[in-house]
Amino acid sequence: MANMSLEKIKMPEQKPDVRNKNFEEVALGYTAEMAVEEAQRCLNCKHKPCVSGCPVNVRIPEFIAEVAKGDFMAAYRVITSTNALPAVCGRVCPQESQCESKCVRGMKGEAVAIGRLERFVADWYMANCDEMPEKPVSNGKKVAVVGSGPSSLACAGDLAKAGYEVTIFEAFHKAGGVLVYGIPEFRLPKAIVQKEIDKLSALGVNIMTNMVIGKVLSVDEIIEDMGFNAVFIGTGAGLPSFMNIPGEALVGVYSANEYLTRINLMKAYLSEYDTPIRKSKAVAVVGGGNVAMDAARCAKRLGAEKVYIVYRRSEKEMPARLEEIHHAKEEGIEFHLLRNPVRILDDGNGQACGIECLKMELGEPDASGRRSPVPVEGSNYVIDVDTVVMSIGTSPNPLIRSTTKGLETNRKGCLVVNEETNQTTREGVYAGGDAVTGAATVILAMGAGKKAAEAIDKYLKK
Amino acid sequence: MFRIVNKKELNSTVTLLEIEAPFVARKAQAGQFIIFRVDEMSERVPLTIADYDREKGTVTIIFQKVGLSTKLLGAKEIGDSIQDFVGPLGVATEYEGMKKVAVVGGGVGCAIAYPQAKALHARGVEVDVIAGFRSKDIVILEDEMKAVSSNFHLMTDDGTQGEKGFVTDKLKALIEGGAGYDTVIAIGPIPMMKFVSLTTKPYGIKTIVSLNPIMIDGTGMCGGCRVTVGGKIKFACVDGPDFDGHEVDFDELMNRNSVYKAREAELAETHICRMEKLAQELI
Numbered sequence: 001m002a003n004m005s006l007e008k009i010k011m012p013e014q015k016p017d018v019r020n021k022n023f024e025e026v027a028l029g030y031t032a033e034m035a036v037e038e039a040q041r042c043l044n045c046k047h048k049p050c051v052s053g054c055p056v057n058v059r060i061p062e063f064i065a066e067v068a069k070g071d072f073m074a075a076y077r078v079i080t081s082t083n084a085l086p087a088v089c090g091r092v093c094p095q096e097s098q099c100e101s102k103c104v105r106g107m108k109g110e111a112v113a114i115g116r117l118e119r120f121v122a123d124w125y126m127a128n129c130d131e132m133p134e135k136p137v138s139n140g141k142k143v144a145v146v147g148s149g150p151s152s153l154a155c156a157g158d159l160a161k162a163g164y165e166v167t168i169f170e171a172f173h174k175a176g177g178v179l180v181y182g183i184p185e186f187r188l189p190k191a192i193v194q195k196e197i198d199k200l201s202a203l204g205v206n207i208m209t210n211m212v213i214g215k216v217l218s219v220d221e222i223i224e225d226m227g228f229n230a231v232f233i234g235t236g237a238g239l240p241s242f243m244n245i246p247g248e249a250l251v252g253v254y255s256a257n258e259y260l261t262r263i264n265l266m267k268a269y270l271s272e273y274d275t276p277i278r279k280s281k282a283v284a285v286v287g288g289g290n291v292a293m294d295a296a297r298c299a300k301r302l303g304a305e306k307v308y309i310v311y312r313r314s315e316k317e318m319p320a321r322l323e324e325i326h327h328a329k330e331e332g333i334e335f336h337l338l339r340n341p342v343r344i345l346d347d348g349n350g351q352a353c354g355i356e357c358l359k360m361e362l363g364e365p366d367a368s369g370r371r372s373p374v375p376v377e378g379s380n381y382v383i384d385v386d387t388v389v390m391s392i393g394t395s396p397n398p399l400i401r402s403t404t405k406g407l408e409t410n411r412k413g414c415l416v417v418n419e420e421t422n423q424t425t426r427e428g429v430y431a432g433g434d435a436v437t438g439a440a441t442v443i444l445a446m447g448a449g450k451k452a453a454e455a456i457d458k459y460l461k462k
Numbered sequence: 463m464f465r466i467v468n469k470k471e472l473n474s475t476v477t478l479l480e481i482e483a484p485f486v487a488r489k490a491q492a493g494q495f496i497i498f499r500v501d502e503m504s505e506r507v508p509l510t511i512a513d514y515d516r517e518k519g520t521v522t523i524i525f526q527k528v529g530l531s532t533k534l535l536g537a538k539e540i541g542d543s544i545q546d547f548v549g550p551l552g553v554a555t556e557y558e559g560m561k562k563v564a565v566v567g568g569g570v571g572c573a574i575a576y577p578q579a580k581a582l583h584a585r586g587v588e589v590d591v592i593a594g595f596r597s598k599d600i601v602i603l604e605d606e607m608k609a610v611s612s613n614f615h616l617m618t619d620d621g622t623q624g625e626k627g628f629v630t631d632k633l634k635a636l637i638e639g640g641a642g643y644d645t646v647i648a649i650g651p652i653p654m655m656k657f658v659s660l661t662t663k664p665y666g667i668k669t670i671v672s673l674n675p676i677m678i679d680g681t682g683m684c685g686g687c688r689v690t691v692g693g694k695i696k697f698a699c700v701d702g703p704d705f706d707g708h709e710v711d712f713d714e715l716m717n718r719n720s721v722y723k724a725r726e727a728e729l730a731e732t733h734i735c736r737m738e739k740l741a742q743e744l745i
Contacts, residue, residue, distance in 0.1 A: 210547065211485065212680070216489055216549065238682070242685065242688075249688065254686070255684060257683055266678070273503045
């Protein structure tokens, strides 16, 4: 008999006024009892609508049925047959707009907490059966994977399991891509990412850090000089946009990329690290996506008394996950909605001391279907801040496309690929993740990495 | 890890290190830079490449021990290794069409001015080098620069060696004297590059400066190294580090580079503790 409660089992969390002073994980995870109880809410629908909402088609009702039975090991095997990074996805996937949006239970009451259950299973496995995979017998073929974010990790993992000799080239000193430099510790503990990377190493994947492809080696050199049979490009969308308003070059103005990298990758919040970061009293984060929420919540944790989100549309149009917006508000982040910055003020010594905003009204829907903001003349006002973080989006890095002949890109600089195979316009060169789609989600990137791995396998078996 | 194979103290604060980095050495060109990180706790710091040896697979860097990271790096000895060394980054200097060039170096900037002069000299370009230092005891690379230049002018602020005066005085005199430079390459402290650019502007001589702003990744990702050039935002890591000196907003760059001064001073204190602790553990 299913558990007919209309609500999900609540996720245990650190209290807002405690967690906004530390970098430990906000959501603490279900206990085994909670997981079993929540799993019993699943109706095990025959037509499995949830599965169609998952970019990697995790067999959701099947794994949940195992959780309900208390066989967490079996549940783990079901999940990992299609998803290599469940501990990551269980934490950062936008389930409310994917699997859970299709859940029949959601029509009356809340959907089954698929994400929380996935996370529980992955965490249970890590805590209880920490065996490392074995290196498969090599098939003698070499594949290069450029970048080490979610699409690359998924692609490398699948290829390594199929017997390919995979080398990952990472530009930073640490593998993990956006999972280590972008998403903060309190949403995705770095130990989890490291475990996934260690698993790849156990599978025989060679990880070369400090390798900026396009500079130290070109894609052509990887193929011709180093003898790789195929290349996967998973270099993400890492180029930050600025607003091009006066004052953006002042001291105290960061891109979200820089701000988050200093904190997450370079551990500016830990005193034993040398990484400097501004000691801010008041911070304005411009933007309304998950990255903006991450930056704002980091600023609060670093001790800023006031942290503001400045977003030009209303809350309804915010691209951030509801959960992130909710968490940010709980932690004391103040939202200035329908506000657009027009300049950043100089304190006279080249330091930012305020951000001047214009009030906006929502007009007609634009190309994205969202109502576009229209400025209200003369409504300017200033928020006193000493730090501004620009979090208004990123675009793909041109380093590879500008150094590789025959790689077509669209007008946004995204690599053009065959939708079936994720092959680029160069034979033997594949791509996936944000480098193809522009900034999107971890799970979409993973899905693309898996698809490319399958296509590379077919291509190299020809 | 990247092993140090050679070390020289060029003066009391400037150190040369030759580091094993075969991939970087294979591709490095004059004008490009690397980013180093001494250990797991350290910052990522950019330095322009001073020299490279493709056969030995080594890259040479020359740096002034001014901040925490450069002091840590300077404390490393031959045989020691550093955690990270990534490059070559940035765009190599474009020498196309140059026939007669003045290379102007200021202080530790001569470490980079020298390889520029050397590269030009090797291409058969006529090179004059003007090297400026505060005083006699910090002069570096004098013989090396002499060897690759048609005319070598050493300037010191206090006149203790070479001629007394600033590099800009000498440059102006040479231009006025009809040296006929088609290009000036200036590398040194920001104020020096600014004033060299101001000196050449009235004569319309193309002036290239090499900028070294604060950055993290060196691949265009953090945007920390943004400089205003010709009124537009440029990222020094991927669009530079060379820029047209007549277009660069030097005052803004100087301001941006001062961002962590206070923190740097504070860290220098705590860091001495870290080094002392390490030393004690070793004893």
